[in-house]
Amino acid sequence: MISLNTSTTLETIDLHRQIHQQGVMVVDDSSMHRYSAHLCLKAFGVSRVYEAANGRLALDQLAQMEETPAVMLLDLEMPVMDGIEVLQQLALLPNKPAVVLASSSDEVLISAVATMAEALGVSLLGAFRKPVNPVDLADALTKYSIGVSAEEILSTQKPASADAAQLSLAIDQAQIQVHYQPKVDLESLQIAGVEALARWQNAKSEWISPAVFIPLAEEHGLIGALTLSVLEQVLQDMNEWWEQGQYIPVAINLSAKSLAEFNLANEIIQRVIRQGIPAHYITFEITESALVVDLPAALATISRLRLKGFGISIDDYGTGFSSMQQLSRFPFSELKIDRSFIQGAPERQYMRNILKSAIELGHRLGISTVAEGVETEAELHLLKSLGCKQAQGFLLARPMSGRDLMSWVDQDLQRKLAICRTSSSG
Incomplete structure (x- = not known):
C-alpha cells in the first residue's frame, strides 16, 4: 500500500491530535502492504496502528473498539468484503473514521469510488494508486484537521428555517445583505472581480442558508424581487468603490425562475442605467439546470442582457447533462468550472484530463475560464499550468461585505497575489 522508501524529512509532520490519540487502521489483504503502511505511520509518529486483512474483519474490529480510529487506510480489491462495500457500511455508522483510499485499479475507477465515498458522507482525505508515496500519505493525513473542524462546527449548528x-x-x-468573494486573474496577477452572494441573518441573529431561502423565493414568486434587491445593493457598493478608485467587476447569480420572468431584463437594464454603471462591469451567472426550465424565456432574457453589454457566465459548468448543447445555444462570455472538477485533480490524472479539456474548450470558444472553489496551492498551481484565466476560492478569500472588500484589497490582496506568483514558479 505504501512505498517502503519512507523519507526522514516526513518524521516531524504535524498531524491532528486525534490521529495520535485514536490511531489509524490499515485495511489491506496484502501483509506486505500492511507492514509498509505500518512502518510509514510509525515514522510519522503514529503509535496506534491497527490492521485488518479484509473489510469484514475491519468492521468486526470497529464494532468491538471503544474508540474508533481517526483514519482508515482502505484498499479496494480484497476478498470477503471489498473496499466499496466497506465504504457503504462505514456511511451507516454514527462514528466513522476518515478514509484514505489506495488501489491498484485504474484512476478512473478510483476517482469514481472517491466520488461515491464523498456522496455517502464519508470524510475522504485522499485517493491514490498503489504503492502510495509517503509524501502523498502525509499530505492526506494533514488534511484531517480541516475535515474535523468543519464537522465539529456543523454538528453544533442547527439550520435556521x-x-x-x-x-x-x-x-x-x-x-438580505450582499457579500463578495474575490476572483484573481492568474495571468495579470490582479483582482479580476467579485461574485455577489446573498446572505440572510434574521432577527434572532441566525444565518439562514441560501439553500433554504433561494428555493423558498422561487416557490413563492419572490425571486425577482430578491434578484433586484441584490442588484440595487451591488450597484450602490460599486459606486462607493468607484469613488475610491476601485473599478471592480461584479458577477450576480440569476435563478431559473428569474430567467422566466418576462420583464426582469428591462428592470435590470433600467436600474443599471440609472446608477451609471457600464454594463460590461456586470456579469450574470446562470447554472446549466436553469437553461432547460423555459428555453424560449431563458434565451430571450439572456440575449437581451448580452445585447446590452452584460457578461453572461455558465455557472457550475460540467454538472448539467448537456453542457456542449448549452454552449452552442447561448451567448456566453465566461465558463465557470465547478469545484468538483478541481478537487483531487492535482493527484488524479483522470481528473486533470477533464479539467484540461474544460479550460481548452473555453480557449477555443474565445471565452474566459474561471475555476471556483480553489482551496489549495496545488490546485492553484495546476490551474495556472493549464492556462485557466481566473480563480476563486477560500485559498484566496472568503465572502465578505462590501466595506470589508475594500480593506481586503488594501491589506490582503498583495499577499494573496504572492501565493499566485509562487504557484507559477513552483
Whole structure:
C-alpha cells in the first residue's frame, strides 16, 4: 500500500491530535502492504496502528473498539468484503473514521469510488494508486484537521428555517445583505472581480442558508424581487468603490425562475442605467439546470442582457447533462468550472484530463475560464499550468461585505497575489 522508501524529512509532520490519540487502521489483504503502511505511520509518529486483512474483519474490529480510529487506510480489491462495500457500511455508522483510499485499479475507477465515498458522507482525505508515496500519505493525513473542524462546527449548528412571509419582509427591509468573494486573474496577477452572494441573518441573529431561502423565493414568486434587491445593493457598493478608485467587476447569480420572468431584463437594464454603471462591469451567472426550465424565456432574457453589454457566465459548468448543447445555444462570455472538477485533480490524472479539456474548450470558444472553489496551492498551481484565466476560492478569500472588500484589497490582496506568483514558479 505504501512505498517502503519512507523519507526522514516526513518524521516531524504535524498531524491532528486525534490521529495520535485514536490511531489509524490499515485495511489491506496484502501483509506486505500492511507492514509498509505500518512502518510509514510509525515514522510519522503514529503509535496506534491497527490492521485488518479484509473489510469484514475491519468492521468486526470497529464494532468491538471503544474508540474508533481517526483514519482508515482502505484498499479496494480484497476478498470477503471489498473496499466499496466497506465504504457503504462505514456511511451507516454514527462514528466513522476518515478514509484514505489506495488501489491498484485504474484512476478512473478510483476517482469514481472517491466520488461515491464523498456522496455517502464519508470524510475522504485522499485517493491514490498503489504503492502510495509517503509524501502523498502525509499530505492526506494533514488534511484531517480541516475535515474535523468543519464537522465539529456543523454538528453544533442547527439550520435556521424561514417561511415566505418572513422572506418577503426581509426583502422589503433589505435584511438580505450582499457579500463578495474575490476572483484573481492568474495571468495579470490582479483582482479580476467579485461574485455577489446573498446572505440572510434574521432577527434572532441566525444565518439562514441560501439553500433554504433561494428555493423558498422561487416557490413563492419572490425571486425577482430578491434578484433586484441584490442588484440595487451591488450597484450602490460599486459606486462607493468607484469613488475610491476601485473599478471592480461584479458577477450576480440569476435563478431559473428569474430567467422566466418576462420583464426582469428591462428592470435590470433600467436600474443599471440609472446608477451609471457600464454594463460590461456586470456579469450574470446562470447554472446549466436553469437553461432547460423555459428555453424560449431563458434565451430571450439572456440575449437581451448580452445585447446590452452584460457578461453572461455558465455557472457550475460540467454538472448539467448537456453542457456542449448549452454552449452552442447561448451567448456566453465566461465558463465557470465547478469545484468538483478541481478537487483531487492535482493527484488524479483522470481528473486533470477533464479539467484540461474544460479550460481548452473555453480557449477555443474565445471565452474566459474561471475555476471556483480553489482551496489549495496545488490546485492553484495546476490551474495556472493549464492556462485557466481566473480563480476563486477560500485559498484566496472568503465572502465578505462590501466595506470589508475594500480593506481586503488594501491589506490582503498583495499577499494573496504572492501565493499566485509562487504557484507559477513552483
